[in-house]
Amino acid sequence: MSSESAYSVVAKFMEDYQVKTSQKLKIIDLYLGYILITGVIQFVYCALVGTFPFNSFLSGFISCVSSFVLGVNLRLQVNPENAKEFKSIAPERAFADFLFAHVVLHLVVVNFIG
Amino acid sequence: MPKVAYFRVTPERQQILLKGLVLSICCVLAFCVRLFSVLRFESVIHEFDPYFNYRTTKFLTEEGFYSFHNWFDDAAWYPLGRIIGGTIYPGLMVTAATIYKFLHFINIPIDIRNMCVFLAPLFSSLTTIVTYLLTKELSNSSAGLLAAAFIAVVPGYISRSVAGSYDNEGIAIFCMLLTYYFWIKSVKSGNVFWSVLCSIAYFYMVSSWGGYVFLINLIPIHVLFCIITGRFSHRIYVAYTTVYCVGTILSMQISFVGFQPVQTSEHMGALGVFGLCQIVSFVAFLRKKLSAANFAILWQTMLYLIGGVVIAAVLVLTVSGKIAPWTGRFYSLLDPSYAKNNIPIIASVSEHQPTTWSSFYFDLHMLVFMFPVGLYVCFKDINDHNMFIILYGVTSMYFAAVMVRLMLVLAPVMCILGAIGTNHVLTSYMKNLDSVQVVKEKKGPKGSKVDNTYPAKNEVVADQTYPLKNVVAIGVVLGLTLFLGLFATHSIWVTAEAYSSPSIVLSARSGDGGRIIFDDFREAYYWLRQNTPEDAKIMSWWDYGYQITAMANRTIIVDNNTWNNTHISRVGQAMASTEEHAYEIMRELDVDYVLVIFGGMTGYSSDDINKFLWMVRIGGSTDRGAHIKETDYYTPTGEFRVDSEGSPTLQNCMMYKMCYYRFGQVYTEQNQPTGYDRVRNAEIGNKDFELDVLDEAYTTEHWIVRIYKVKDLDNRGNPRT
Numbered sequence: 001m002s003s004e005s006a007y008s009v010v011a012k013f014m015e016d017y018q019v020k021t022s023q024k025l026k027i028i029d030l031y032l033g034y035i036l037i038t039g040v041i042q043f044v045y046c047a048l049v050g051t052f053p054f055n056s057f058l059s060g061f062i063s064c065v066s067s068f069v070l071g072v073n074l075r076l077q078v079n080p081e082n083a084k085e086f087k088s089i090a091p092e093r094a095f096a097d098f099l100f101a102h103v104v105l106h107l108v109v110v111n112f113i114g
Numbered sequence: 115m116p117k118v119a120y121f122r123v124t125p126e127r128q129q130i131l132l133k134g135l136v137l138s139i140c141c142v143l144a145f146c147v148r149l150f151s152v153l154r155f156e157s158v159i160h161e162f163d164p165y166f167n168y169r170t171t172k173f174l175t176e177e178g179f180y181s182f183h184n185w186f187d188d189a190a191w192y193p194l195g196r197i198i199g200g201t202i203y204p205g206l207m208v209t210a211a212t213i214y215k216f217l218h219f220i221n222i223p224i225d226i227r228n229m230c231v232f233l234a235p236l237f238s239s240l241t242t243i244v245t246y247l248l249t250k251e252l253s254n255s256s257a258g259l260l261a262a263a264f265i266a267v268v269p270g271y272i273s274r275s276v277a278g279s280y281d282n283e284g285i286a287i288f289c290m291l292l293t294y295y296f297w298i299k300s301v302k303s304g305n306v307f308w309s310v311l312c313s314i315a316y317f318y319m320v321s322s323w324g325g326y327v328f329l330i331n332l333i334p335i336h337v338l339f340c341i342i343t344g345r346f347s348h349r350i351y352v353a354y355t356t357v358y359c360v361g362t363i364l365s366m367q368i369s370f371v372g373f374q375p376v377q378t379s380e381h382m383g384a385l386g387v388f389g390l391c392q393i394v395s396f397v398a399f400l401r402k403k404l405s406a407a408n409f410a411i412l413w414q415t416m417l418y419l420i421g422g423v424v425i426a427a428v429l430v431l432t433v434s435g436k437i438a439p440w441t442g443r444f445y446s447l448l449d450p451s452y453a454k455n456n457i458p459i460i461a462s463v464s465e466h467q468p469t470t471w472s473s474f475y476f477d478l479h480m481l482v483f484m485f486p487v488g489l490y491v492c493f494k495d496i497n498d499h500n501m502f503i504i505l506y507g508v509t510s511m512y513f514a515a516v517m518v519r520l521m522l523v524l525a526p527v528m529c530i531l532g533a534i535g536t537n538h539v540l541t542s543y544m545k546n547l548d549s550v551q552v553v554k555e556k557k558g559p560k561g562s563k564v565d566n567t568y569p570a571k572n573e574v575v576a577d578q579t580y581p582l583k584n585v586v587a588i589g590v591v592l593g594l595t596l597f598l599g600l601f602a603t604h605s606i607w608v609t610a611e612a613y614s615s616p617s618i619v620l621s622a623r624s625g626d627g628g629r630i631i632f633d634d635f636r637e638a639y640y641w642l643r644q645n646t647p648e649d650a651k652i653m654s655w656w657d658y659g660y661q662i663t664a665m666a667n668r669t670i671i672v673d674n675n676t677w678n679n680t681h682i683s684r685v686g687q688a689m690a691s692t693e694e695h696a697y698e699i700m701r702e703l704d705v706d707y708v709l710v711i712f713g714g715m716t717g718y719s720s721d722d723i724n725k726f727l728w729m730v731r732i733g734g735s736t737d738r739g740a741h742i743k744e745t746d747y748y749t750p751t752g753e754f755r756v757d758s759e760g761s762p763t764l765q766n767c768m769m770y771k772m773c774y775y776r777f778g779q780v781y782t783e784q785n786q787p788t789g790y791d792r793v794r795n796a797e798i799g800n801k802d803f804e805l806d807v808l809d810e811a812y813t814t815e816h817w818i819v820r821i822y823k824v825k826d827l828d829n830r831g832n833p834r835t
Contacts, residue, residue, distance in 0.1 A: 009404065009412050010412070012404075013400075013403060013404060016403065017403075054373060055366075055373075058363075058366065058373065058376065059363070062359065062362065062363045063363075065359055066359035066360060066363065069355040069356065069359050070306070070356065070359075072355070073306055073351075073352045073355065073356060074306075076348050076351070076352060077304070077306075077352070082348055085304065085347060085348050085349060086304050086348070086349070088303065089303075089304065089305060093305075094306070097305060097306035097307045097310070098306060100306075100307060100310060101306050101307075101309075101310045101356060101360065104310055104313070104314065104360060105359075105360055105363070108360070108363050108364050108367065109363065111367060112363060112366060112367060
């Protein structure tokens, strides 16, 4: 019985999500889903093929994780529901920070990928 | 009056001017108070480790970054060599080389040695500014100014950042406080910009000191406590996740750190809290979206699923050995008896001994008392960032108690919390300085005491919770000012007397008050540099390795890096064995010269005979040294004596013979026989002996350094002994 309820809960949640979230947030969520899939593919590939060279694997995987995390942060800061927590951060500022963080991240990733 | 109008500055501008003035005075003070040894002796690098850093910095400026990063040094740890590029924290050298190159670019031709000597005081000034900024974020700017003043002179920090002490800690404290400043800023604002700056500062910290492990555990502990106390918010999520992800990949760019952040237990805490953050955030997100009943159903299924997966993963990884357990150095912080029982090399370093009570007071003076006050103030108005400083204070308190060297990590937080406490006390009492005692008559019921403490209705009076408020306030303020003055005096006295000795140059007062300089170390190293062949190999105890490579420029057998315990043990066996046995070991290691430090003539107590028992312990700790037992070197009653009562094994070992060769004919003190050792206060037992396998090559002016040449094999193959 609980699994049936769990399934119905999840279904209701998906429906709510479709209706209530704005276009902006859905785009970000799509981007996050893409990053997640890339990360999973990398991890499965590493598990199959082996960890040599480890620095390349780490670099790629951490790039995925960090991009995901930065995307989540952007979503949090842009979401008008959270406005009272992030008082002084306009959405444009949030996006600019997102870009800055990505520049730093990818410089390091390119250096580390070997 | 028109003239006054021009000079009239608005209160805001006055404040800014005053703050700027106080801060600049603190910076200048921080720089100047560290210059005692330069004024008393000369601009010279101190101690042992800084000589290695100096040598690598020189190499970096001469050969360039690529050669430096890939440097394999064959002049140390003969015949093994040492990979320097991959086993150091390059932050210090790169910083010094960058400033050096910049100064040369603008045509200020500073010498590299002077650059190294004055780098630590320069960074102390910068630390003062960062401490001000950090405390301003935590509390307010007046506490910030106090903290800046404290950290400019606190002896706990000065001890490792004096001019000439060119060591990692000099810049590490600056990097650490900078990282903490950016972390607090990002927690307060939830901005990704500050978090990225925090990661970059963390990268700088990782490049400068091995103590970065403290940071990568303290920040997750802070987040964990926020989760536990229910303060977890989107801001903290944003701050921590960004700092962890970007910071980790940045930290792996340092070769010495390599893949440790994903493989060793010391970094697993951070990873665990990262995962926990994701889970807590996701759960909070679901809880917001779903109704209570629905959420409860989903929660149960998820809990079992995710919990099971995580526990299984951790078990598998730990059991299969993919995650390394805690290394010895850090494990001994959690279990202080571990090093003593298992790793004699770590236990023998004087900086790794537990801290005494007197050290705490000596290094921190008044801050020891104001620290709990600051903690109380932080607890009173607790919020996210106050929690951080409380955690920092408590954890560094524990670590400073375990190891003397970590007093350095405690000093900044003592300054910050002490400043917050002092500021709180001072502001509370300064408000009362102007409180006026209002005495008024009240009509109370007959027979009752006239109570002056409650204000009458319709009358506005000053708060009168206790009498003589302004007098008490004056007393407290004056008292605290006196304490602050005493703190400054004590700190500067401690700096001048205890922490400004270069160790490589000693000085003493002669009977008529004049100063005698003992420059024996440099005398001996330069003798080696000028009188030995370029490929000569020098054997000495590991303490002096760095100095020999830097100043004498010769190959050595073991040095302060102590990365190979077996090799050091071999040298210890050579020192502790008889000449015959030692000669075998020295031929095996291709040793040409042997160097010992001897303090018996001058009374210099950090000499090799006092370190000898450690040589014995380390020498006997490996297989080939099984014949060396510590008890052989004691008298039957268990004492370590060098006179005629001493053990015969001691009196015939090579170290003894090297130190006391020809010493038996020397008068050292009045009314004492010849051969009187002024450190052990005894007349030596074995006086007139000849050396079979060594030739005395050089003894310095005050007999502090003695150099012997190892004799070649006999012409006809006869044994030398």
